[in-house]
Amino acid sequence: MNTEILIQAIINGIMVGGIYAMIGMSLNMIFGVMKIVNFCQGELLMVSMYITYLFYSELGMEPFVAIPLVAVIMFGVGALIQSTMITRSIKEDGDQNVLFLTCCLGIFLSNTALLLFKSDYRTAESVFSNKVVSLGSMNISVPKLLGFVALCVTTVLIFLMLYYTKIGKQIRATSQNAIGAQVTGIRTKVVYACTYGLGAAIAGIAGACLMSYYYVYPAVGNIYGTRSFIVVTMGGLGSVVGAFFGGIGLGIMETVGSVIVGAAFKDTLVFIVFILILVIKENLNIRRRKG
Amino acid sequence: MRKKFGIRQILLLVLILICLIVPTFVKTPYMLGIFVTTFYIGCGTLAWSVLGSLTGEISLGHAGFMGLGAYIGALLMNNKHITPWVGMLVAFVVVGLLAACLLAPCFVLSGPYFTLVTIAFAEAFRNLFTNWDYAGKGQGILVPLKEQGMYSMRWISKVPYYYIALIMLIVFYVILRKIDRSKLGYALKTIREDEETANAVGINPFKYKFIATFISAGLIAVVGVFYANYIGYINPDIMKQSQALNYVMPAIIGGIGSITGPLLGAIILTPLSEFLSATLSHIAGGLNLVVYAVIVIAVILFRPTGIMGWFDHSKFKKKMNDRFDAIDAKLFGKRG
Known part of the structure; x- marks a missing residue:
């Protein structure tokens, strides 16, 4: 195999990984604070892709321009879901109910999309859609590059928000100790709603970026939902920076993997690596605790 | 104290008898199909609840194990001409062992992490089967209707399937009842409540989880073999997480934590979903599943313990028990 193909594959991997990183980050946001694994993150992404599509088809809006609007709408959707449903089913004993609830929400969202938009594949053409930047012999597609830039900006913004704003500090306090935060006068319910909304908003940004070069259909959430779990476990649950590198790592693994084992079996490879990472990590944890 | 023959047993026998004579009254294949679907979904739910209800390990990868079973049954029949009855046995042992061995390193993971692993395994299997020539790739394989009869487990009529599914359901239920009340069942429930405590009182969590996974995945593989012969066509899509x-959903509705709950959930939920898909899906595709999901979400939000969880603590149960006891006393006199 020549190195040029490999380098091209790695670059593509980083670009694809940008989207994975963003979804992983959104999942991590929710997990880090509320300690629940949100099984409908992929469907939230799907919803945001459809919103972007609607902006495009009804108002003729460019997907990249629609990013802030989609993020705001998704924030609202997320906060609504959290405050009306998830709060009710978070209990001290076990998280089974939240697991089932988010699973069923996923079914609900994807079938609502099926109901409204039918199962057709839809695309939103961006001005940048078919543009390519050439660097020497390497080609990078512009929408993917812009998506990656959006990822970097988002990561920096989240970081600034978490460390320098009031709500960010409240979110961090709640994630460290919910009861303690409540004692100091933080309204944890609001914080939870904000966090879930923020998670949904990041998924929204990812969806809007993805829309410029990918198509949307009701079951698209499945692919990205499972990917987001992999990202999160690779980067460590609850860590935003971890998700950033986990996502890029997964992207590289996929593209390089498809060069090595063939595109057909790259998913199997990814899943096996995921399981291995999870198991080895847990075993190391146990060993550290024991000795 | 051994349970004596009483009104409860009589009612159960009557119920089974009614189930046995249903095909003589229900003639349309569509209605009979609903019964068969209910039965095999019930079987699947029972198989799932060995791991999900008794052990408390939520698996969302059981569709993968069911798909493996279906493929084993169909491939053995198509390529080696081995009867699906043997196929069921092979599927039980092979899939059970495979699942238990694959999941064994993952028993250390807790809660949602275990769920993630099961999803990943199912997806990996699906990916493998989508690209495997021998298994027909993404198009899947047909189980052709060349010869009818017991040996090939293929009939045009749905009546034989009805009886097979019914017997399978009864057998599964009896097995689960036995497990529930055996040492194994108590060990599993102890692990579900508190793994550390279980370990401390001498229950090896690893060993029991291994056994539970073996039984659970093996049983659902048997359902898979039945499914392949009943539908006559399988493709990798049956391994999807949504499948x-x-x-899982019947178990949630019925109440996780008991054996009767999941069964009850399947009996209520499957006809409901068939009814919804018959009445709503041609109005607009997807509407049936939206309604279905709303119902399940409502149950999770307002009755998180499910039907059995509510029933076990209700006055209704006490009243019914009292009444049954009274009838028993009247019928059989006083018994020590």
Whole structure:
């Protein structure tokens, strides 16, 4: 195999990984604070892709321009879901109910999309859609590059928000100790709603970026939902920076993997690596605790 | 104290008898199909609940194990001409062992992490089967209707399938009842409540989880073999996570933690979903599943313990028990 193909594959991997990183980050946001694994993150992404599509088809809006609007709408959707449903089913004993609830929400969202938009594949053409930047012999597609830039900006913004704003500090306090935060006068319910909304908003940004070069259909959430779990476990649950590198790592693994084992079996490879990472990590944890 | 023959047993026998004579009254294949679907979904839910209800390990990858079973049954029949009855046995042992061995390193993971692993395994299997020539790739394989009869487990009529599914359901239920009340069942429930405590009182969590996974995945593989012969066509899509939810949602509705709950959930939920898909899906595709999901979400939000969880603590149960006891006393006199 020549190195040029490999380098091209790695670059593509980083670009694809940008989207994975963003979804992983959104999942991590929710997990880090509320300690629940949100099984409908992929469907939230799907919803945001459809919103972007609607902006495009009804108002003729460019997907990249629609990013802030989609993020705001998704924030609202997320906060609504959290405050009306998830709060009710978070209990001290076990998280089974939240697991089932988010699973069923996923079914609900994807079938609502099926109901409204039918199962057709839809695309939103961006001005940048078919543009390519050439660097020497390497080609990078512009929408993917812009998506990656959006990822970097988002990561920096989240970081600034978490460390320098009031709500960010409240979110961090709640994630460290919910009861303690409540004692100091933080309204944890609001914080939870904000966090879930923020998670949904990041998924929204990812969806809007993805829309410029990918198509949307009701079951698209499945692919990205499972990917987001992999990202999160690779980067460590609850860590935003971890998700950033986990996502890029997964992207590289996929593209390089498809060069090595063939595109057909790259998913199997990814899943096996995921399981291995999870198991080895847990075993190391146990060993550290024991000795 | 051994349970004596009483009104409860009589009612159960009557119920089974009614189930046995249903095909003589229900003639349309569509209605009979609903019964068969209910029965095999019930079987799948029961198989799932060995791991999900008794052990408390939520698996969303059971569709993958069911798909493996279906493929084993169909491939053995198509390529080696081995009867699906043997196929069921092979599927039980092979899939059970495979699942238990694959999941064994993952028993250390807790809660949602275990769920993630099961999803990943199912997806990996699906990916493998989508690209495997021998198994027909993404198009899947047909189980052709060349010869009818017991040996090939293929009939045009649905009546034989009805009886097979019914017997399978009864057998599964009896097995689960036995497990529930055996040492194994108590060990599993102890692990569910508190793994550390279980370890401390001498229950090896690893060993019991291994056994539970073996039984659970093996049983659902048997359902898979039945499914392959009943539908006559399988493709990798049956391993999807959304398919696994077909077996999980009845358990949620019925109440996780008991054996009767999942069964009851399947009996209520499957006809409901068939009814919804018959009446709503041609109005607009997807509407049936939206309604279905709303119902399940409502149950999770307002009755998180499910039907059995509510029933076990209700006055209704006490009243019914009293009444049954009274009838028993009247029928059989006083018994020590």
